[in-house]
Amino acid sequence: MEQLEQLATKRLGRTFLYFDSIHSTNTYLKEQGAQLPDGTAVVAGHQYAGRGRQGKAWQSSEEALALSVLLKGVPPYLMQMLPILFGIGARRALSLLCGREILLKWPNDLLLGEKKIAGILCESAGFGEDALAVCGIGVNLLQEPSFFAELPYGSSLWVECGVRVSPAVAGGAILTAFEQVLEEFAAGGFSPLREEYAACCINLGREVRVVTPAGEQTGFAYGIGEDGCLLVKAPAGELAIRSGEASVRGVYGYV
Numbered sequence: 001m002e003q004l005e006q007l008a009t010k011r012l013g014r015t016f017l018y019f020d021s022i023h024s025t026n027t028y029l030k031e032q033g034a035q036l037p038d039g040t041a042v043v044a045g046h047q048y049a050g051r052g053r054q055g056k057a058w059q060s061s062e063e064a065l066a067l068s069v070l071l072k073g074v075p076p077y078l079m080q081m082l083p084i085l086f087g088i089g090a091r092r093a094l095s096l097l098c099g100r101e102i103l104l105k106w107p108n109d110l111l112l113g114e115k116k117i118a119g120i121l122c123e124s125a126g127f128g129e130d131a132l133a134v135c136g137i138g139v140n141l142l143q144e145p146s147f148f149a150e151l152p153y154g155s156s157l158w159v160e161c162g163v164r165v166s167p168a169v170a171g172g173a174i175l176t177a178f179e180q181v182l183e184e185f186a187a188g189g190f191s192p193l194r195e196e197y198a199a200c201c202i203n204l205g206r207e208v209r210v211v212t213p214a215g216e217q218t219g220f221a222y223g224i225g226e227d228g229c230l231l232v233k234a235p236a237g238e239l240a241i242r243s244g245e246a247s248v249r250g251v252y253g254y255v
Contacts, residue, residue, distance in 0.1 A: 080227065117156060208220070
């Protein structure tokens with residue numbers, strides 16, 4: 001891949017690096033980010049140590065997109081919002097590319113037909129003026145059904161929609177949409193974007209099982225907070241979940 005296609009940004013992806021194989025696009029940018037320009041995007045044909053949230057492995061494939069983008073000068077209030085904002089941008093882009101409405105599972109999964117087609121991992125490195133953020137996404141694009149024989153809760157755009165989207169096109173579209181979301185957030189805050197996120201969040205209106213460092217609780221997810229947290233009514237009271245996992249009844253085998 002020589003370049004990203006359908007890229008219409010001022011900042012993100014204007015410096016572009018492609019690797020046939022790499023340990024992890026996120027790890028590369030965390031390690032090398034201080035020497036790279038803001039907005040640098042990295043794509044890999046294969047990751048041999050790809051990661052999701054909480055250290056979970058991400059199944060790499062040449063028929064998928066593995067993309068990370070570097071953000072410098074990110075203030076703390078924006079840092080905590082990045083998984084939500086990146087999710088909104090990725091959802092916009094992929095929905096247009098496949099012609100179907102993609103759903104978001106708080107905080108970082110993208111679903112089609114209740115099957116996971118993408119996952120997001122946002123990380124930070126450094127402190128103060130040297131602080132940087134890395135936003136990574138893995139998107140299943142062209143894999144055949146056989147790829148998911150042992151991954152019953154995963155799928156691809158090809159399987160679910162019958163459209164063939166290349167990694168170059170998907171990467172360019174996602175970065176373009178993400179930059180637009182960042183501009184909207186800078187101009188108007190999270191409130192308008194919160195409505196968009198809530199409208200496509202599969203957690204809301206359903207029973208969820210929340211697993212955090214403090215333990216596990218079950219409750220009813222009813223909203224998204226001003227800081228992107230998941231609002232849950234639990235037997236012990238109302239919860240504002242800002243980290244952890246939130247399994248949704250009926251999704252990914254949670255019954």
